[in-house]
Amino acid sequence: MKVKVCVGSNCTLLGAMNMLDQIEDLKDIISEDPEDYSDEVLEVEAVKCLGYCKETTEDVAPVVVIDDESILNATSQVVMEKIMNKMRK
């Protein structure tokens, strides 16, 4: 599974770095519990502005993309839940 966290300035201002840290922690939790989670590799990448914040005047940051799904106004809770549900066996 590939998770991209936008670390452009708008998303960083709204907590993207914190989210990145939390996803890294989650990665450790998942790897320590191989019985419950698939052995699929969880790739986490920090990417430059994905462009969503430039397309609209509405608030979209922070943005996280999980595989092909873009999550706008992402919260740690939503992102963690999605990753865990996808990785769970």
Ligand code: FES
């Ligand atoms: S800074 Fe994240 S979408 Fe632009």
